[in-house]
Amino acid sequence: MSIDGDGSRLEIEAQVRGFGERLRSYRRQAGLSQLALADRAGVDLAAVSFLERAKRAPNLATLVRVARAAGVSPAALIAEGSVPTTAAPERRRRQRAPDDPLERFGANLRAARKSAGMSQEMLAQTARLDRAAISIIERGGRSANLRTILKLGRALKVAPEELLAGVE
Numbered sequence: 001m002s003i004d005g006d007g008s009r010l011e012i013e014a015q016v017r018g019f020g021e022r023l024r025s026y027r028r029q030a031g032l033s034q035l036a037l038a039d040r041a042g043v044d045l046a047a048v049s050f051l052e053r054a055k056r057a058p059n060l061a062t063l064v065r066v067a068r069a070a071g072v073s074p075a076a077l078i079a080e081g082s083v084p085t086t087a088a089p090e091r092r093r094r095q096r097a098p099d100d101p102l103e104r105f106g107a108n109l110r111a112a113r114k115s116a117g118m119s120q121e122m123l124a125q126t127a128r129l130d131r132a133a134i135s136i137i138e139r140g141g142r143s144a145n146l147r148t149i150l151k152l153g154r155a156l157k158v159a160p161e162e163l164l165a166g167v168e
Contacts, residue, residue, distance in 0.1 A: 040069035
């Protein structure tokens with residue numbers, strides 16, 4: 001694994017580890033075992049274990065499912081410095097059906113990219129991703145994984161949780 005001159009790969013991996021730690025904390029706070037979280041989220045028990053130990057980065061769909069199962073927002077799971085309180089996780093009531101998480105994330109990404117004055121190609125080069133992938137993600141046609149979300153936030157100079165605003 002090569003390391004970028006600015007150490008961004010190391011920072012991304014540290015953020016993935018932080019995600020795993022926060023997932024474990026929120027799961028425990030909710031009184032859930034790994035098996036119970038896996039059942040609620042509709043994922044394999046091994047997947048929860050891998051996520052908590054940062055052996056795997058979830059795609060957006062899995063991120064949304066485990067966040068829902070733990071009773072928190074996806075943004076709370078990736079927000080650095082976000083730690084559960086001693087109170088039970090608060091579940092927000094929905095006034096209407098939620099947007100599709102992929103479409104909402106894509107719209108947030110597009111808005112952040114345009115706000116930064118970047119083309120898809122510029123963003124792809126800065127984040128070291130494929131331009132076509134960015135186009136598909138912006139259209140809601142592909143689920144970005146956690147590492148990709150972190151790279152995009154870094155390239156756009158926004159907190160990754162901002163890209164997840166409204167993703168429930």
